[in-house]
Amino acid sequence: MLIIEAGKLEKLRQPLIKELAAALGMASGQTALSAFINHADSQISAKLTVIREQFTGITDELAQLNKLNERLIQQSLDYISYNINVLSQTMAESTYVPKGQNGEDRNRRSILDTKA
Structure with a gap:
């Protein structure tokens, strides 16, 4: 994977940057590319x-x-x-339902419309 390779390259880069900074007499915290440009x-x-x-x-x-x-x-x-x-x-409640039945129960739907 690309991220793993980038991590491996970063582990190789860090000691080289520290070594280069020491050779140029730079502080270890000044390892930005712009600092190297100024010293080169x-x-x-x-x-x-x-x-x-x-x-x-x-x-x-x-x-x-x-x-x-x-x-x-x-x-x-x-x-x-x-x-x-x-x-x-849920579907809209029916206006007309047979006597004794609740319209809400008849029209309730779900993704799985089955009975257990």
């Missing part, structure tokens, strides 16, 4: 800037897709809820 020479800084822009674009696209997925899931849940309510509604 111009050629590497340019490459890191391109990578940062690509990464920002990808994360923005993922955020938009997540919002779309959220709306689609909510729409599906609303549709399912509506259908469940339609299927489980």
Whole structure:
């Protein structure tokens, strides 16, 4: 799975970032990409800037897709809820029923319309 692979790569990345920060004389808390861009020479800084822009674009696209997925899931849940309510509604009470019978009992319906 992609998430498991990302977790494995993150475990490999963390020690490398700490080692790189120590080699550049940076504090261990300053391991953001922008901090490395500021400490790198111009050629590497340019490459890191391109990578940062690509990464920002990808994360923005993922955020938009997540919002779309959220709306689609909510729409599906609303549709399912509506259908469940339609299927489980009781029918309107009859105006005319035979004497001695309760109209409510005759018209009550459920998803499983059976007798035990």
